[in-house]
Amino acid sequence: MSRLHRVRWYWRWCCGCALLLALLFGAMNTNTSQAQAAAREVYVGIYNNPPKIMAGANGQPSGILGHLLQEIALQEGWVLHPVHCTWEACLAALEAGDIDLLPDVAYSEQRASTLDFHETPALHSWSQIYRREGIELHSMLDLQGKRLIVLNGSVQEQYLRPLLASFGITAQIMPAQNFEQAFAKVAAGEADAAAVNYHFGDQAAPRFHLLPTSLIFQPSKLYYASGKGRNSDLLATLDSHLTNWQANPNSFYFQNLKRWSGPPPAPPTVPIAFWWGLATVAALLLLALAGMLLLRREVARQTHKLRTSEEKLSTILNSIEANVFIKDAQLRYQYANRKLCEFLGVPIEQILGKSDEAFFDAPTAARIREIDHLVLESGQRLVREEYGHRLGNTKKHTFLSVKLPLGLPGQAGYALCGISTEITEQRQFIEEIHQLAFYDPLTHLPNRKQLMERLHQLMAEPRTHQGSQALLLINLDNFKDLNDTHGHSAGDQLLLQVAQRLTACARPGDMVARLGSDEFALLMGEHKPNSASTQHQIEYAATHILKALSEMPYQIGALEYLASAGIGITVLDSSQPSVEAILKHADLALFQAKAQGRNSLRFFKPDMEVVVAARAALETDLREGLRQEQFLLYYQPQVDSKHQMFGVEALVRWQHPQRGLVPPGSFIGLAEASGLIEPLGLWILRTACTQIAHWSHNPAMAHLQVAVNISARQLHHARFVEQVLAILDETGANPERLELELTESQLVEDMEGAITKMKKLKEHGIHLSLDDFGTGYSSLNHLKRLPLDQLKIDQSFVRDLLIDANDLSIVKAIVGMGHSLHLSVLAEGVETQEQRDMLEQLGCIFYQGYWFGRPMPVAQLQDWRSPGAVSTSSVD
Incomplete structure (x- = not known):
C-alpha cells in the first residue's frame, strides 16, 4: 500500500472511530453531528515551496496559498487533510485522485489535459535566476558551462532546456526536490545558480547569501489544481472567493499577500541583460556589415563563409524572445526577426521597406517615429516604454524598447537597431494593483x-x-x-x-x-x-x-x-x-x-468640538440609560366631544440619575442619529403593550386605546411587522387597543413597502394613525391607498386657528378630507376652550392637548378629570 493510500486510510479510520465513540457515549448533540456529517473533507497536497506553500507548525497548509485555502475552508466548513509529498509525488497523486487539491500549479496546455483549474488566478509570479557570489551572470550566454539547478519536472526546467539548446549553450541542468534544497546546494558550492520563482527567491536569497540576477523569464499565473473531471464544486468555490477578494483592496487576500510578500515590486526597470544582449546583437550586426563590404572584393572566396555566418546570426536573432529590427535613416524596416514577424502577423517580405504607419494606428506610429528620430539625431542609445495598437486590433500592447544608432561615434546615425520586449501583462498587473489601491471598485x-x-x-x-x-x-x-x-x-x-x-x-x-x-x-x-x-x-x-x-x-x-x-x-x-x-x-x-x-x-x-464632546457624553449616558432601563412612559389623554377619555398617547421620558427627568426633545434626535432609536422604540412599544394588558383587568381603563409613535428606522426595518406581533404575543396585549402613529415623511421614503407592512398590521386588528398631518409630503392619491384609521391634525395649525384664516381653512379641509375617506380626525395641541369649540364647529370631535391634560404617569392618569365635563363622573 502506497504512503498516500495509508494516509487516507488512517484519516478515514480515525473519523470512523470518532463517530462510533460519539454515538456510544452521546457526547455529541444532534446539531453538531449534522454539521460534521455535512462537512466537506478535502485532501490537500503540500510540498515545501515557501513562501507560497509549505506545512505550518500544526501540519496544516501555510504560506500565501496555504493561508488563503485555510480561510476559504473556514468560511465553507471544509475539513482540510494535509498530505505531505514532494512536487513530483504531489502531481502524481493529484492525477491519480489520491488528493483533491494541489496549490501553486502553473497553468500549461500539457497540464490542462490531465488536470482541472479554476478561472481566477490565485497568484501572479515569474521565474528568476539567483547566483552565488563570484559568479557573473548578465545574459543567457553567460550560462555556458555553468551548473544550474531547477526543480525537477517544473515549468522552469521545461522552459530553460529548449531555450539553452536553441542558443547552443551547454549548461549542466541539475535537479532538486524543492527550492530550499536548490538554494542550499548553490550556497554550498555544488552549483553556480538556481532558477526559482521570485516569491521564494526574494525572501530566501539573503538567508543563503545568494544574489538575484537580471535573468527574468516566464511570467505565470498560479492556481489550485484538481484531478481531471473531479471536484468541480471545490474549484467553483475557490473562484467565487478569489474574485470577491481581489475586487476589494482591503480584503483578506491583499492582507495575506502583504504579510508574506512584503511591499509590492517596483515598476520594471531595464535589466542589465538587455545591454549585454544589445551589445551582442550590435557587434554581430557590425561584423555582418563589415563582412558584406569584404565580400564585394572577395565574393568567390567568401560566399560559403558568409552564408554560414548569416545563418548563425539569423538563428541567434530568431531565438530571442523579443522583437529585433533594423531601420534605415528614413525609418523603413531593413531587418525583422521571427518574433517581430509573428507579432505583426505578416511574413518578413511584407515588412522590409515599409515604415510603422503600415502596421500601427496613427497615434502609435507617431510616438514610435518621434523616439526613432531622437535616437538618430542625438546619436545616443535610448530606453523607453512604448505602447499602442496595431492596425485593425483593439488590444493595447506595451513594450520596453532599447534603441541605438548605427553610425560613426559622435555623428548622427544612418541606421537604427532596436530590441523591444513585450511587457503588456506586467504593465496590466501594475495598473490593476494601482486601480485596486487608489480607486473605489464600485464607482x-x-x-x-x-x-x-x-x-x-x-x-x-x-x-x-x-x-x-x-x-x-x-x-x-x-x-x-x-x-x-x-x-x-x-x-x-x-x-x-x-x-x-x-x-x-x-x-x-x-x-x-x-x-x-x-x-x-x-x-x-x-x-x-x-x-x-x-x-x-x-x-x-x-x-x-x-x-x-x-x-x-x-x-x-x-x-x-x-x-x-x-x-x-x-x-x-x-x-x-x-x-x-x-x-x-x-x-x-x-x-x-x-x-x-x-x-x-x-x-x-x-466650538463644534465642545458641542460634539457634550453630545458624545449624552450618547454614552443614553446607552447606559437603555441598559439600566432609566426610561418611563407618560400618557396624555385623548378626549371626545363629550369630554370622555377614549385613549391616550404614550410619550417617553428619561429619568436620568443626575439630570433628572429629561424631556424627549433633548434626546430623541440623538437616538435617531446614533441608531439607538430602534432599541428604545422597541422598549416603548413593549412597555405600552404591557400597560394595555394590565388595564384589560380594570373595567374603567380596559376600553382605552394606546397610541405609540413609530420611528422611521423602526418602520423600514425588514422585520418590523414580526417585531410588533412578537411583542403583542409576549405581553398578551389586545391588538385592537394598540394604535401605531406614523408620519408622512416616513411613508414617502418607501410608500409601497410601508403600505405592505401597514396592511399586515391591520389584518391583526392594530389601528393606524397618520401623525402631524399637513406638514409632510403625502398626496391625496397616496392618502387614499393607506390603510389608516385616523388623521391627526398637527398642532401648528391648531395654535393659530382663531386668528389665522389660512390655518382655519387648512383644518376645515383636513376634517372634510378625513370624513370623506371615512377616517376619524383628532386635533393635537388644543390648549383653550375656544380652540376646542371651534374645532367642534368644524366637525372635529376628538382632541388632545394641555387643555385636557399634560402627559402624566399612570397613577395620575387614573385620577384624571376633564376640565370641560358637565358631570363629576370619571373614567375610573
Missing part, C-alpha cells in the same frame, strides 16, 4: 487613500492662497434604510447615480472621492485668492450639490427613490496642522449638519 472614483495622498501634497506645498480651498464630506440621509428595505444591489445603484451627480457638479481641478459606504468627499480647487466672498462661493457650490442630489428622484429598477444628504465643510488654512485635523474638522461639521436634519450643510467652527 471608480478615487478612494480614501488617494484623497489622503492629495491632502498630504497640499499640506507640503507653500500655502500662498490661504482659505481658498475646501474639503466637503457628503453623507447620504437614511441610506441604511434603503439597503435594509430593498437590498444592497439597490444601494449600489443609488451610490453609482450619486457618484455621477457629484462628478457633474465638480469643477476642473476638483477631486470627487468615495470614502466608503455612503460617504463621499469633494476636495475643491482654489477659488479667487484673497476674496472676501470665498466662503460664500464655497457655500453656493455646496448648496448646488445638495440641490443636485435631492431635487430629482433616482430610478432604481422600478423604484423612484428620493434621496438627500448632509454636507460638512472645512476650509483649508494654516490652523490645521495635519491631514488628520482637516478630516476631523470636516467630520465634525458633517456631524452637526446631520444633527440639524435632512439636506443640511454646516461649516466647521472651533
Whole structure:
C-alpha cells in the first residue's frame, strides 16, 4: 500500500472511530453531528515551496496559498487533510485522485489535459535566476558551462532546456526536490545558480547569501489544481472567493499577500541583460556589415563563409524572445526577426521597406517615429516604454524598447537597431494593483487613500492662497434604510447615480472621492485668492450639490427613490496642522449638519468640538440609560366631544440619575442619529403593550386605546411587522387597543413597502394613525391607498386657528378630507376652550392637548378629570 493510500486510510479510520465513540457515549448533540456529517473533507497536497506553500507548525497548509485555502475552508466548513509529498509525488497523486487539491500549479496546455483549474488566478509570479557570489551572470550566454539547478519536472526546467539548446549553450541542468534544497546546494558550492520563482527567491536569497540576477523569464499565473473531471464544486468555490477578494483592496487576500510578500515590486526597470544582449546583437550586426563590404572584393572566396555566418546570426536573432529590427535613416524596416514577424502577423517580405504607419494606428506610429528620430539625431542609445495598437486590433500592447544608432561615434546615425520586449501583462498587473489601491471598485472614483495622498501634497506645498480651498464630506440621509428595505444591489445603484451627480457638479481641478459606504468627499480647487466672498462661493457650490442630489428622484429598477444628504465643510488654512485635523474638522461639521436634519450643510467652527464632546457624553449616558432601563412612559389623554377619555398617547421620558427627568426633545434626535432609536422604540412599544394588558383587568381603563409613535428606522426595518406581533404575543396585549402613529415623511421614503407592512398590521386588528398631518409630503392619491384609521391634525395649525384664516381653512379641509375617506380626525395641541369649540364647529370631535391634560404617569392618569365635563363622573 502506497504512503498516500495509508494516509487516507488512517484519516478515514480515525473519523470512523470518532463517530462510533460519539454515538456510544452521546457526547455529541444532534446539531453538531449534522454539521460534521455535512462537512466537506478535502485532501490537500503540500510540498515545501515557501513562501507560497509549505506545512505550518500544526501540519496544516501555510504560506500565501496555504493561508488563503485555510480561510476559504473556514468560511465553507471544509475539513482540510494535509498530505505531505514532494512536487513530483504531489502531481502524481493529484492525477491519480489520491488528493483533491494541489496549490501553486502553473497553468500549461500539457497540464490542462490531465488536470482541472479554476478561472481566477490565485497568484501572479515569474521565474528568476539567483547566483552565488563570484559568479557573473548578465545574459543567457553567460550560462555556458555553468551548473544550474531547477526543480525537477517544473515549468522552469521545461522552459530553460529548449531555450539553452536553441542558443547552443551547454549548461549542466541539475535537479532538486524543492527550492530550499536548490538554494542550499548553490550556497554550498555544488552549483553556480538556481532558477526559482521570485516569491521564494526574494525572501530566501539573503538567508543563503545568494544574489538575484537580471535573468527574468516566464511570467505565470498560479492556481489550485484538481484531478481531471473531479471536484468541480471545490474549484467553483475557490473562484467565487478569489474574485470577491481581489475586487476589494482591503480584503483578506491583499492582507495575506502583504504579510508574506512584503511591499509590492517596483515598476520594471531595464535589466542589465538587455545591454549585454544589445551589445551582442550590435557587434554581430557590425561584423555582418563589415563582412558584406569584404565580400564585394572577395565574393568567390567568401560566399560559403558568409552564408554560414548569416545563418548563425539569423538563428541567434530568431531565438530571442523579443522583437529585433533594423531601420534605415528614413525609418523603413531593413531587418525583422521571427518574433517581430509573428507579432505583426505578416511574413518578413511584407515588412522590409515599409515604415510603422503600415502596421500601427496613427497615434502609435507617431510616438514610435518621434523616439526613432531622437535616437538618430542625438546619436545616443535610448530606453523607453512604448505602447499602442496595431492596425485593425483593439488590444493595447506595451513594450520596453532599447534603441541605438548605427553610425560613426559622435555623428548622427544612418541606421537604427532596436530590441523591444513585450511587457503588456506586467504593465496590466501594475495598473490593476494601482486601480485596486487608489480607486473605489464600485464607482471608480478615487478612494480614501488617494484623497489622503492629495491632502498630504497640499499640506507640503507653500500655502500662498490661504482659505481658498475646501474639503466637503457628503453623507447620504437614511441610506441604511434603503439597503435594509430593498437590498444592497439597490444601494449600489443609488451610490453609482450619486457618484455621477457629484462628478457633474465638480469643477476642473476638483477631486470627487468615495470614502466608503455612503460617504463621499469633494476636495475643491482654489477659488479667487484673497476674496472676501470665498466662503460664500464655497457655500453656493455646496448648496448646488445638495440641490443636485435631492431635487430629482433616482430610478432604481422600478423604484423612484428620493434621496438627500448632509454636507460638512472645512476650509483649508494654516490652523490645521495635519491631514488628520482637516478630516476631523470636516467630520465634525458633517456631524452637526446631520444633527440639524435632512439636506443640511454646516461649516466647521472651533466650538463644534465642545458641542460634539457634550453630545458624545449624552450618547454614552443614553446607552447606559437603555441598559439600566432609566426610561418611563407618560400618557396624555385623548378626549371626545363629550369630554370622555377614549385613549391616550404614550410619550417617553428619561429619568436620568443626575439630570433628572429629561424631556424627549433633548434626546430623541440623538437616538435617531446614533441608531439607538430602534432599541428604545422597541422598549416603548413593549412597555405600552404591557400597560394595555394590565388595564384589560380594570373595567374603567380596559376600553382605552394606546397610541405609540413609530420611528422611521423602526418602520423600514425588514422585520418590523414580526417585531410588533412578537411583542403583542409576549405581553398578551389586545391588538385592537394598540394604535401605531406614523408620519408622512416616513411613508414617502418607501410608500409601497410601508403600505405592505401597514396592511399586515391591520389584518391583526392594530389601528393606524397618520401623525402631524399637513406638514409632510403625502398626496391625496397616496392618502387614499393607506390603510389608516385616523388623521391627526398637527398642532401648528391648531395654535393659530382663531386668528389665522389660512390655518382655519387648512383644518376645515383636513376634517372634510378625513370624513370623506371615512377616517376619524383628532386635533393635537388644543390648549383653550375656544380652540376646542371651534374645532367642534368644524366637525372635529376628538382632541388632545394641555387643555385636557399634560402627559402624566399612570397613577395620575387614573385620577384624571376633564376640565370641560358637565358631570363629576370619571373614567375610573
